[in-house]
Amino acid sequence: MKAAVFVGVNEPVSIEDVTPLDPGPNDVVVRLGASGVCHSDLSFVDGTLGFPPPVILGHEGAGTVEAVGSAVSRVKVGDRVIASFVTTCGECWFCQHEQPFVCSNLIAGQMAPHGARPNGDAVTAVGGLGTMAEFMTVNESVLVPVQTDLPMEQLALIGCGVTTGVGAALVTADVQAGSTVAVVGCGGVGLSVIQGARIAGAERIIAVDPNPLKREAAAARGATDSVDPTGVDPIEAVRELTGGRGADYAFEVVGRPETVAQTVELTRPNGTAVVIGAMSPTEFISIHGLGFIYGAKHIVASFSGSAIPSRDFPRYVKLAEEGKLDLAGMISRRYSLDQVNEALDATAKGEVLRAMINFDGAS
CATH class of the missing domain: 3.90.180.10 (Medium-chain alcohol dehydrogenases, catalytic domain)
Structure with a gap:
């Protein structure tokens, strides 16, 4: 064969x-x-x-x-x-x-x-x-x-x-109707997260990606807002779009330590950050410890949705x-x-x- x-x-x-x-x-x-x-x-x-x-x-x-x-x-x-x-x-x-x-x-x-x-x-x-x-x-x-x-x-x-993305929203995170969602990285899996969040009834879905093709695709599949991280600070942009709080749920679909840390930061206190992107076996994730604890944030990984x-x-x-x-x-x-x-x-x-x-x- x-x-x-x-x-x-x-x-x-x-x-x-x-x-x-x-x-x-x-x-x-x-x-x-x-x-x-x-x-x-x-x-x-x-x-x-x-x-x-x-x-x-x-x-x-x-x-x-x-x-x-x-x-x-x-x-x-x-x-x-x-x-x-x-x-x-x-x-x-x-x-x-x-x-x-x-x-x-x-x-x-x-x-x-x-x-x-x-x-x-x-x-x-x-x-x-x-x-x-x-x-x-x-x-x-x-x-x-x-x-x-x-x-x-x-x-x-x-x-x-599709299963990795939709499942991350519907199963791993159990996104609730009326919630706010941010998705960092809007390739095939990220677009599937967006679709899962839309199916779950999320009120606001923010697509974060430097590629205009992918931001446009995100809008066509349910994203209500988009952020170009090369032009603005995505953490501040997401907070501005969510009344200063941050997203209820934020998904990292890039697979880089720096975007994981960023995703945690743009998640609201007591919100949930979901890490999906696959990283190299030699890489480690570093987050702001005091902000994580005082913010009572939840960080979960999602494998295969x-x-x-x-x-x-x-x-x-x-x-x-x-x-x-x-x-x-x-x-x-x-x-x-x-x-x-x-x-x-x-x-x-x-x-x-x-x-x-x-x-x-x-x-």
Whole structure:
């Protein structure tokens, strides 16, 4: 099968013929229909996440079940499925207590070999998936079957970006109706946070981003105000828009220590700051200690939108079908698998909301 393989930091991604591992009794072979190009994929290529190559890229995908192992009961051949990039064991304390997004065996599952390169070297896959390939072989536990006519490219978004953002608002933070929300970073995930806040009934949603394309996209998806942090102090701007208090909920979707500290500062006393952006393993967060304590602020992290995929993926599909969640408008450009380096470059330059890789014959 053809697959996009990360071979070295800041090196072009290689399109290779990868031989997948033989499926086991609980494995499923999925023919990919579409794969989103998430900023996290870029973080593999530029070395931010420090993951060792070679790795099949892609962790935001949807497709059709091609074959199933002898013990598979969750899906059947022909099912349309969305893949979850959170590899879960189903057996640890967290999985047993409806917290699969912090599964104890998450890292081990993502480090498992997924195939072999032409030279025989083992290759792993981002998120234990590797959706930037014609096929992927995965455990049935990461797949959610959905009955919908939504295009594959829209379903793919639910696998990562949409669930991460919408879930951060609706599940992690539990944004309340009538509240004020600030979102720092309005790419694909940030726009999904904005949509989640709008769905929750937030009264004021403030988009903070230096990119005019993304501020415009934020306004189209529910943001009531926008702030260009290159022109004004975003902390003061958000406070001015919220009666001097700060936002009830503030979301950091950039993945930088300085924007995390900024997000905490623009959160009101007794408000909630939610950190979503992925940072390098060598980075630490520093905040103003006395202001944090005297302000009685809440700081939480949100990974994968605190999702239980079997519960949340169908919910987000329904919201999209009802016109409450815009998926189509999130996709800026479409590419073939052979154009993956162009898609990553456009993502790095901030030229797209979400780049999408579509596979031939996908529906």
